[in-house]
Amino acid sequence: MVKQTIEEKKTGPKRFGFLLLPNFSLIAFSSAIEPLRMANWVTGDECYETLLISHDGEAVASSFGVQTLVDCSLNDMPTLDALFVCGASPVARTGNEAVIGWLRKQRHANIALGGIGTGSYLLACAGLLNNYRATIHWWDIASLKEDFPNTQVTNNLFEIDGNRYTCSGGTAAMDMMLFLIGKEHGMDLAASISEQFVYERMRTSEEQQRIPLKARIGASQPKLIEAVTLMEMNIEEPLSTDDLAHHVGVSRRHLERLFKKHLQTVPSKYYLDLRLEQARQLLRQSDKTILQVGLACGFSSASYFSTAYRNHYGITPREERKRDVESNPDSEPVMLGRSSYVAS
Template structure:
């Protein structure tokens, strides 16, 4: 399951709050869902709060969030988001780890905010998935699991995993989630509700903005590129990208040819191959795993596409240097 395919109404989101969680990170993740319900005039998101133990969770500032359900109860979720604060690398509740693994096996989408991605990693469900984490925890994550595909991005969406550095970046990640479910115009209304008019792409702020990188200010093109960057391992079809960008497929293709000199799907393929090239250089994933992480169904298709773009095979790229952590 990926975030675009999972469009149950209401979409059931559970927040697992680890005592000491950052209140800002939690608020930035949960409040867009509440605003979406209000603006839609119905509950398009069903929100549950789960403490690790007991009847409530306590934030780092002392704010109390009361439980609406508990671990192990017979409640179905589409998405679980773990929110944690300082010291998540020391979290060692095996009951929580087992519960997260159980939900992941059932196909529930798993997310983490601030220190939450560390707990996802410690539970063993982030293998072969790109992820990010708050900069404060990045070194600790690299030490206890150097094979993780850790990126210094504000958020990363990789198929059925959503991870976010925390703070206000959660607003950007939830904007991407709401866009995938209800389209960019509705997501923009939600962001405007919070006067959050400068939506950042997944890769910011460690790189320049899309306007500078691609030399265009065309909103549908930038919206399409943002969708592509959020769906590297689970590629969207042209009609999906066009619909979510507010255009027809032919019109979007014309824009890409006029502004970027490539077709929409040709641009998308190159974006995925660039990500694969980085993984070959910077990770220890097998070529088959890299192919899957870049959205290619088979190694043969990936190898052919990679050779056409870079003039050498993936295995030749891998021998150019030893993989290193991202």
């Protein structure tokens, strides 16, 4: 039976349940649940109540073998505002038929449903992500797209689409929870929680997972991987295509063929995209001036940087920073020490 402290909820704090599946990712689960606890601590109020759930009410082992006690089984679960499925790592394609069947019955329930990491796959199996935007860990993106064509699969860190909340797992679970907390209680609280965890910045749902190049093209192209690694290590002082070819031990023409065949671009364009991506992150995250950002990303002048940025993103660096501030009017770019604590 469910304990008295978690009886049916009518009013009070938001109640979030976490359905732990065998071999669930411990880091993703912790990243999701800890911001809720910290929200209560920072405010001195009970903003959230958390409930741990397993299929049968028994303890569940994480992927690292840590046994986690739960509060109840699915059959004894009280009313929740949201239920998050914490999936196995890697995704378990069998053994969760009963859970999927139970989830399928929640199609019309008045509850938000979330997937943390590979939990998104189970939601999709239950038909709960049809015609929704959703994401999953990069390792399983191709499978989710192939197996569930009616789901709009993205490469984003997390997706909030109506009452469907999905994230890619790992620390992205914290970004998703900070977003939900900010939406409910304001970004000052979310920023204070971020600071408590020494979490340098809160990433947005628009930011994409970084899929390792080896995962995209396989390990059979070591020269290409080496060239991209050199690019990533030399953002502030870019290497020429000839220098890259020399360092990896191939001709310039051969290197260009590798980029064209496997990445559908030329080395100089790929390199420029990397530098502009780094610049966009700095514009959103740091207090550096636009000129300092440009120089840090290998652009010799502010005008050159502004032109390249506008050609790539459709807006200038100044407009990018202005838009970021306007979208988050309560704070400047979220860095440690930026926001004040919410008074308890």
